[in-house]
Amino acid sequence: MSYSGFRRSCGDEMTRKQRNDATCRQSAEQQRNREGWVQKSPVLPGSGMTTKIIHFTINGRLEKAEFGSSCSAAEVKDLFRAAAEVGPHHILKMYNITGNTVNISPQLEANSVDSHYRLEVVTSDVKGVRMPPELDNMESRLHHLERKVLEDVGKPPEVVCELKSEVESFRRKLESMEHLSWMGLFKEDGDLLLSKLSPKSKTAQLSVEEKHQQVRKKFLNMSSLQVTEEVREHLKTPIFDNWALEGPPIFHQRCDNMMLWNRQWEEAEMLVLLQVMFTDLDFLTDLHIELDVLQNFLFEVYCHYNSIPFHNFRHCFCVTQMMYGLIWMTDLRSKLSKLDLLTMLASALCHDLDHPGYNNIYQINAKTDLALRYNDISPLENHHCAVAFGILSKPECNILKNLTREQYKQIRGAMIKCILATDMARHNEILNKFKTIQPVFKFTNKDHKEVLMKIMVKVSDISNEVRPMAVAEPWLDCLLQEFFNQSDTEKLKGLPVTPFMDRDKVSKPSCQTSFIRFVLLPLFTELIKLFPCLEQHILEPVRHALEYYSEMERATKEEKRTTKA
Ligand SMILES: Nc1nc2c(ncn2[C@@H]2O[C@@H]3COP(=O)(O)O[C@H]3[C@H]2O)c(=O)[nH]1
Numbered sequence: 290m291s292y293s294g295f296r297r298s299c300g301d302e303m304t305r306k307q308r309n310d311a312t313c314r315q316s317a318e319q320q321r322n323r324e325g326w327v328q329k330s331p332v333l334p335g336s337g338m339t340t341k342i343i344h345f346t347i348n349g350r351l352e353k354a355e356f357g358s359s360c361s362a363a364e365v366k367d368l369f370r371a372a373a374e375v376g377p378h379h380i381l382k383m384y385n386i387t388g389n390t391v392n393i394s395p396q397l398e399a400n401s402v403d404s405h406y407r408l409e410v411v412t413s414d415v416k417g418v419r420m421p422p423e424l425d426n427m428e429s430r431l432h433h434l435e436r437k438v439l440e441d442v443g444k445p446p447e448v449v450c451e452l453k454s455e456v457e458s459f460r461r462k463l464e465s466m467e468h469l470s471w472m473g474l475f476k477e478d479g480d481l482l483l484s485k486l487s488p489k490s491k492t493a494q495l496s497v498e499e500k501h502q503q504v505r506k507k508f509l510n511m512s513s514l515q516v517t518e519e520v521r522e523h524l525k526t527p528i529f530d531n532w533a534l535e536g537p538p539i540f541h542q543r544c545d546n547m548m549l550w551n552r553q554w555e556e557a558e559m560l561v562l563l564q565v566m567f568t569d570l571d572f573l574t575d576l577h578i579e580l581d582v583l584q585n586f587l588f589e590v591y592c593h594y595n596s597i598p599f600h601n602f603r604h605c606f607c608v609t610q611m612m613y614g615l616i617w618m619t620d621l622r623s624k625l626s627k628l629d630l631l632t633m634l635a636s637a638l639c640h641d642l643d644h645p646g647y648n649n650i651y652q653i654n655a656k657t658d659l660a661l662r663y664n665d666i667s668p669l670e671n672h673h674c675a676v677a678f679g680i681l682s683k684p685e686c687n688i689l690k691n692l693t694r695e696q697y698k699q700i701r702g703a704m705i706k707c708i709l710a711t712d713m714a715r716h717n718e719i720l721n722k723f724k725t726i727q728p729v730f731k732f733t734n735k736d737h738k739e740v741l742m743k744i745m746v747k748v749s750d751i752s753n754e755v756r757p758m759a760v761a762e763p764w765l766d767c768l769l770q771e772f773f774n775q776s777d778t779e780k781l782k783g784l785p786v787t788p789f790m791d792r793d794k795v796s797k798p799s800c801q802t803s804f805i806r807f808v809l810l811p812l813f814t815e816l817i818k819l820f821p822c823l824e825q826h827i828l829e830p831v832r833h834a835l836e837y838y839s840e841m842e843r844a845t846k847e848e849k850r851t852t853k854a
């Protein structure tokens with residue numbers, strides 16, 4: 290879809306009526322051109338003015354806006370607010386291709402699809418993030434209690450410290466969920482939320498850019514700390530809890546945000562753990578990766594995942610961690626080269642970069658720019674891969690820069706193949722290929738190895754059900770959020786509705802029993818033929834999950850039957 294603004298020429302100013310007429314003509318034209326993204330004419334009829342075309346993404350969706358350089362700044366902002374489908378109270382940020390902020394103003398430079406800007410909605414400038422009054426009350430009473438106890442005893446008892454930590458953890462949880470307000474978890478206004486802004490909640494009001502910088506700072510500060518052996522070992526298993534509902538401290542030393550239990554891993558901590566994975570696989574020493582380059586690369590990867598329910602940085606982390614676990618559990622370190630291992634880990638890390646939250650079916654049906662650019666052939670996976678190599682093209686992020694030309698060629702080719710293999714439309718093709726080679730599999734055979742690497746990335750990508758139920762089930766909720774969001778949009782736009790995403794047709798247990806029966810079990814069964822040791826780690830938990838969701842399905846049906854009766 291494209292967005293047109295009205296334009297005024299310098300020294301030839303249009304009257305408000307003329308401008309309104311122009312807007313109307315433009316809107317009508319925009320309506321006529323809804324299916325395509327290119328306006329028929331860049332020139333306003335009768336105005337003699339040329340326009341500026343701005344390409345940008347919003348939630349990963351490529352869009353186009355058109356306006357004249359003599360538009361007012363407010364008009365230009367309104368135009369982008371319309372594109373972002375937000376009201377006047379929302380703050381927008383625009384970033385150029387290198388990630389720097391650019392001013393949203395009539396001076397915004399025209400660009401091409403390849404150098405598109407990224408538009409992000411920050412937060413409402415008036416509503417802000419409001420914390421429940423109970424939380425503020427609790428904190429103030431705790432503070433009072435702490436002071437009193439300090440006066441009487443000299444040091445706060447453990448129970449007060451624990452309570453303080455719990456309150457802080459709860460506050461963080463609320464803050465970390467604020468960006469999900471569009472999911473309807475928070476009331477826009479009303480009694481529940483206080484109008485008073487809590488000082489700490491200001492962190493949630495930061496722009497995306499500011500938040501990224503904070504994460505970077507925290508990550509770099511923490512990265513020099515020693516991660517405990519316990520966590521390092523845990524990281525090699527599928528029972529690693531990415532939500533960290535109850536986790537051990539991750540560092541030997543104390544640090545500012547000393548691990549509060551009962552909360553999600555923070556982005557900075559996930560970045561530290563990713564760094565540990567690269568270090569513990571000896572990539573830095575063996576492939577000559579400089580630590581600061583690795584840190585820049587990981588940080589850029591983090592910045593290029595969107596805040597969407599499922600295909601976000603946490604998913605990227607989980608997939609990479611599962612790949613890391615598989616490498617250790619199958620002892621691939623003794624069977625594959627370091628370059629092959631790096632291919633797999635980096636592919637997992639980059640496999641969903643800049644995912645917009647709408648799948649390939651949507652891209653193709655909505656004729657998005659990604660579908661046009663990649664001729665409907667795995668548009669998303671092609672995009673993820675292109676973004677990955679875009680990041681690697683910056684020397685300060687290029688973890689491959691010290692490889693030989695031949696090694697670079699090899700890893701680039703293999704990463705492209707692995708990332709493109711995550712398109713589920715190719716699932717049967719890749720699984721069948723693996724089935725034919727599995728009985729004669731040889732690690733020395735280049736083709737065999739290539740198929741195995743694709744399978745490993747695919748397994749990691751769809752491995753949520755391998756994790757303990759308490760970890761896996763919230764992931765399914767996130768996935769369904771994204772699915773339903775897509776099907777709702779499809780309905781709104783009059784596009785074909787993707788059946789497995791339709792909230793009127795899909796239930797949590799039904800979608801999961803089918804996915805486990807028809808996708809996970811056949812794939813995992815084939816992989817354990819090559820690695821029998823994986824049976825207990827990946828096949829058994831998935832069988833349990835199938836029982837769990839089958840039971841849920843039976844109970845739901847029974848409930849419906851009794852309600853009807
Ligand atoms: N039903 C279901 N689908 C999943 C699950 N995990 C991954 N998928 C699907 O598998 C797909 C893998 O590629 P995508 O990331 O495009 O989108 C993913 C989801 O559509 C799961 O646990 N349940």
Ligand SMILES: [Zn+2]
Nearest residue numbers: 608640641750
């Ligand atoms: Zn994925």
